[in-house]
Amino acid sequence: xxxxxxxxxxxxxxxxxxxxxxxxxxxxxxxxxxxxxxxxxxxxxxxxxxxxxxxxxxxxxxxxxxxxxxxxxxxxxxxxxxxxxxxxxxxxxxxxx
Amino acid sequence: xxxxxxxxxxxxxxxxxxxxxxxxxxxxxxxxxxxxxxxxxxxxxxxxxxxxxxxxxxxxxxxxxxxxxxxxxxxxxxxxxxxxxxxxxxxxxxxxxxxxxxxxxxxxxxxxxxxxxxxxxxxxxxxxxxxxxxxxxxxxxxxxxxxxxxxxxxxxxxxxxxxxxxxxxxxxxxxxxxxxxxxxxxxxxxxxxxxxxxxxxxxxxxxxxxxxxxxxxxxxxxxxxxxxxxxxxxxxxxxxxxxxxxxxxxxxxxxxxxxxxxxxxxxxxxxxxxxxxxxxxxxxxxxxxxxxxxxxxxxxxxxxxxxxxxxxxxxxxxxxxxxxxxxxxxxxxxxxxxxxxxxxxxxxxxxxxxxxxxxxxxxxxxxxxxxxxxxxxxxxxxxxxxxxxxxxxxxxxxxxxxxxxxxxxxxxxxxxxxxxxxxxxxxxxxxxxxxxxxxxxxxxxxxxxxxxxxxxxxxxxxxxxxxxxxx
Numbered sequence: 001x002x003x004x005x006x007x008x009x010x011x012x013x014x015x016x017x018x019x020x021x022x023x024x025x026x027x028x029x030x031x032x033x034x035x036x037x038x039x040x041x042x043x044x045x046x047x048x049x050x051x052x053x054x055x056x057x058x059x060x061x062x063x064x065x066x067x068x069x070x071x072x073x074x075x076x077x078x079x080x081x082x083x084x085x086x087x088x089x090x091x092x093x094x095x096x097x
Numbered sequence: 098x099x100x101x102x103x104x105x106x107x108x109x110x111x112x113x114x115x116x117x118x119x120x121x122x123x124x125x126x127x128x129x130x131x132x133x134x135x136x137x138x139x140x141x142x143x144x145x146x147x148x149x150x151x152x153x154x155x156x157x158x159x160x161x162x163x164x165x166x167x168x169x170x171x172x173x174x175x176x177x178x179x180x181x182x183x184x185x186x187x188x189x190x191x192x193x194x195x196x197x198x199x200x201x202x203x204x205x206x207x208x209x210x211x212x213x214x215x216x217x218x219x220x221x222x223x224x225x226x227x228x229x230x231x232x233x234x235x236x237x238x239x240x241x242x243x244x245x246x247x248x249x250x251x252x253x254x255x256x257x258x259x260x261x262x263x264x265x266x267x268x269x270x271x272x273x274x275x276x277x278x279x280x281x282x283x284x285x286x287x288x289x290x291x292x293x294x295x296x297x298x299x300x301x302x303x304x305x306x307x308x309x310x311x312x313x314x315x316x317x318x319x320x321x322x323x324x325x326x327x328x329x330x331x332x333x334x335x336x337x338x339x340x341x342x343x344x345x346x347x348x349x350x351x352x353x354x355x356x357x358x359x360x361x362x363x364x365x366x367x368x369x370x371x372x373x374x375x376x377x378x379x380x381x382x383x384x385x386x387x388x389x390x391x392x393x394x395x396x397x398x399x400x401x402x403x404x405x406x407x408x409x410x411x412x413x414x415x416x417x418x419x420x421x422x423x424x425x426x427x428x429x430x431x432x433x434x435x436x437x438x439x440x441x442x443x444x445x446x447x448x449x450x451x452x453x454x455x456x457x458x459x460x461x462x463x464x465x466x467x468x469x470x471x472x473x474x475x476x477x478x479x480x481x482x483x484x485x486x487x488x489x490x491x492x493x494x495x496x497x498x499x500x501x502x503x504x505x506x507x508x509x510x511x512x513x514x515x516x517x518x519x520x521x522x523x524x525x526x527x528x529x530x531x532x533x534x535x536x537x538x539x540x541x542x543x544x545x546x547x548x549x550x551x552x553x554x555x556x557x558x559x560x561x562x563x564x565x566x567x568x
Contacts, residue, residue: 001461002453015463019452021407040553044405044496048394050456073408074456096456097217097361097395 005081008063020056022047023068024088050074051094056084153349156260175341176348181355184381185211187535188373190360190396191388192216193225194336195513195520197343197354198528199386199535204350206529207536212352213382214344215375217359221340224390227458227490228521229413229435229447231426233270233331235290235297236563240546241499242293247543248526249330255525261342263334264440270331271300271309273429273475274324275316282562283326290328300325309425317474320432333426333437339524363400363510370400370509386511386535391456391491393514402505405552406493406515409450412460412468414487416479418442430562432471433464444479446472450492450518460489492517497557502531502544511535512549 002014028034028042047053053073058066070080070089074096080089154160154173164172187203189196192214203209216222232252234245256262274280283299290297302314305325314322344354355377362374363385372381387396391408418441428435433449448468451461465487473480495501495515500523502513513531516523526543533541540548551557 001463013463014461036553036555040405041403044552045403046405046407048404048407048454048493050392050395050408053454055453071453073454076455076457097359 002076002078004057004069004078006059006062006065007067007081007083008065009059012059012062016059016061017057018060020058020066023054023056050096052079052091054088153345175345176354178356179353181213181215181353181358181375181377181380182211184372184383185213185353186382187212187384187386188380188382189214189386189388190373191223191390191392192220192340192344192354192356193223193388193390194221194339194343194524195225195390195516195527195531196386196388197221197340197347198525199388199513199531200352200354200528201343201347201350202529202532203536204347204352207532209536212347213380214347214352214354215358215360215373215380216354216356219356220344220354221337224490224492224520225340225524226337227413227488228336229437229445230333230336230439230521231270231331231428231435231437231447232265232334232522233328233426234295234522235270235272235286235326235328235331236295236560237286237289238558238560239293240558241560241563242290242295243543244500244526244530244547245523246293246295247529248523251525251529252334252522253330255334255339255342259342259346261338261345263338263342265332265334267330267332268425268437269308269327269329270426270428271305271325271327273305273320273322273427273431274326275320275322275429275431277323279431280323283324286563287326296328296330298327298329300327309423309427311423311476311478312427313475313477317477319474320429320471322475331426333439335440336521339521343528360396360399363396365400365507365510368506368508370507382509384509384511384535386513386531388513388531390514390516390520391493393493393512397505397512397514400505400507400510402507402510402512404493404501404512404514404549406495406501408454408456408491408493409452410455410457410460410489411450411492411518412448412464412487412489414446414448414465415439415443415485416446416482417485419444419482422478427475429471429475432468432475434468434471434475436472436476443485444482450494456491458489458491460487492520494518496552498560499558500527500547501549502527502534502547503540503549504534504538505549 005011066084068082071078186209189200200214234249236245274283287297358375358377360373364371370385394404397404423438426437435447437445449464493514494517501515530541530544
């Protein structure tokens, strides 16, 4: 069970949050210009990393604000929390097989 | 690990598995005759060396009696543990149920020469040994019905085919409806099942109570039971036995099963797979099949292939054993709870998935709490039960909650993944069609719809409603 530090409300139980999947995916500027393959890539091929993963969370049962989290998906350790729109922090890669 | 390999099979020895006649011959005969035929054809037989493979003793009441006299000290190992050869015709990555079945059919039906199954841990130690053992085929769409029903038919003859008791028990699977919307969805699914030749029937609340008396139809006011669907041919099976039975049968056909051999890289050149890097060194392969559940995308990425799956922890737990009081499987999709009683007497409880990506093989307490709260409302008599243990497995969920059994953009590389929360029931059918896909380099008619390109064409098979757990 995760203890997530909401940047606005402080540390709260995982139960109060909803998950938003991979962070830093840009919606294509001109979707009409994409072919089916590119659109499928945008829509379905999300990251599923075993290691340091940059993801979005929203404090849905609190301040209802979104933020980004860098988390190790094997140890579930939260490595960094940073606001939406900010560049991801530089973290050491972790390689697991 | 060695203890597991040398597990004596007496626990699965059952007198009730009578030798089945197969075209007038005992079942073991086709296996032996195939062995001889292979030798006549002069095929590569290194993996058959030692004759241990060919002379695997058949399990029967007589072998049980014979070994009882020997104090059960002389049981033959169910499979060898060979060192990997330099190269294989086909390598299956993942020694769970699906991978072992694939290897078994590659050897049995497609007569591929040298086949290896590489397993990072021990056989069936992943989701095969972590699921809640439910088998059913009442899926909504035609493609799914075809695949899961094919699988269910294979379950019905599995123990006989493998000469290994997988304790398949067709005790029925009920899916509960708690509100009007559930009822309509359930009816739709029942009619769809019937059109596809899958047995499925509607039970009124009274019939539900008769079929499973420990249910509180009022659900303590919170989860009232308004009806249920019932698939009588559904049920449970002993999950470990499935892995062991197929491992033994595949080994008999010459498949090398190599445990404790994680794959660390996949070598690709000119768009074609060359082999795999493992902790036991490089192993060449003409064809590689990835059947690694939660780790499918990690492996596929080694070959530069992206998969639309998300790996989520899924939990299950069992209670202390109690006397038999529930002889069916009850599932409630709405409250994320499914329940059955194992032959040991434990109540086996399936919970939901965590909402975030995780590879930790453990789940969050909030999920367990939610499931147990619902179980206590529906089955008040279980409230005082203590839970014995809980665990998690990593399930790979596709956007449409249907699996991918497909070729990939890399020649000679195939994937069988995306089973999400419901892979166990599909074990035999999945392996059967995947073996066809690998051997013929084209999909079997039953997995044509489950190709990777459906995410590009948009022809998704949306089974979120029929999957065990809402994702």
